[in-house]
């Protein structure tokens with residue numbers, strides 16, 4: 063194992079390249095960009111070595127399906143960052159990291175992934191390895207936002223996080239595996255939020271958030287994120303909490319989504335490829351400006367005898383940067399050892415929130431409390 067070297071699986075993908083770029087700017091770490099296309103990995107490494115000072119990036123041919131290859135590559139690094147659309151290979155990647163004895167961070171949203179990682183959590187603890195899952199902005203930011211604002215209250219009672227995510231899909235060069243994984247993720251969608259002291263699943267779990275002058279009022283649907291589950295235990299006064307997500311565009315939301323989900327639930331395996339192509343087309347064709355991402359936390363509770371309401375707004379014009387910068391801010395805390403501890407953690411729960419949001423602001427994310 064080499065200290066201060068990180069392998070990014072999917073290192074030349076949209077998210078991976080940006081993680082690499084900002085991590086090089088923010089730290090003295092060395093990187094290996096890995097994926098199934100060596101030419102692309104080498105081109106991305108060469109570009110980073112030119113644009114960011116120093117020759118700190120190399121390229122590696124690596125397939126997440128190949129556990130022996132993963133183990134060989136992991137012997138060169140202290141951590142793997144999984145920024146590849148490879149949730150189906152989570153067991154391979156996690157087991158290879160455990161076998162070699164390196165740390166792990168991923169930015170994937172996947173229920174089966176979490177089940178696999180949880181089944182390996184004891185091994186992580188016993189081996190003293192730090193696994194951080196659900197990195198990025200959703201998952202990744204909502205629980206950290208609640209933890210950041212919670213000290214403003216003596217008794218925090220409600221904490222709802224809404225999000226509007228308007229991405230210029232046409233400008234992205236996503237791998238077909240990513241779109242297919244995205245469709246699978248939609249099948250795992252759980253409309254769950256915490257109401258009156260219990261987690262409740264209901265398609266009527268919706269809330270309207272006012273996202274300000276650009277995006278206005280939007281109805282958002284509850285979406286269960288693992289990181290939110292520990293909040294009621296950590297803040298026992300909390301009566302209501304949850305994460306709520308807005309739609310993509312009118313065509314995908316109102317025309318494509320329901321029939322696609324019905325077809326997928328009937329034919330699953332056979333339907334994934336055609337449905338993922340159809341959804342990708344709908345996202346490309348009907349997603350129009352303004353683009354940007356906003357996360358809005360609405361919290362209320364008591365400060366002494368005063369009932370208080372607070373909002374925390376996090377925004378960035380580029381949804382991909384808002385995915386990547388939280389990962390980098392988390393890795394900065396990991397690299398200096400301040401949050402490195404054995405076991406399985408969610409990014410939203412493991413980061414120290416004050417420094418985390420200060421670093422995000424320094425790197426260009428707008429954050430304000432109202």
Ligand SMILES: NC(=O)c1ccc[n+]([C@@H]2O[C@H](COP(=O)([O-])OP(=O)(O)OC[C@H]3O[C@@H](n4cnc5c(N)ncnc54)[C@H](OP(=O)(O)O)[C@@H]3O)[C@@H](O)[C@H]2O)c1
Nearest residue numbers: 072075076077097098125126146147198199200236237240
């Ligand atoms: N948490 C969040 O907030 C958040 C936000 C955005 C995206 N994400 C997730 O991040 C992941 C990457 O997204 P992206 O937008 O960066 O996608 P992308 O641009 O398509 O990049 C995916 C990368 O994964 C690599 N890859 C795919 N299959 C692989 C395999 N079997 N072995 C090794 N590498 C493989 C691809 O390269 P090759 O195909 O050439 O191997 C590519 O480099 C997705 O799972 C996405 O859901 C999370």
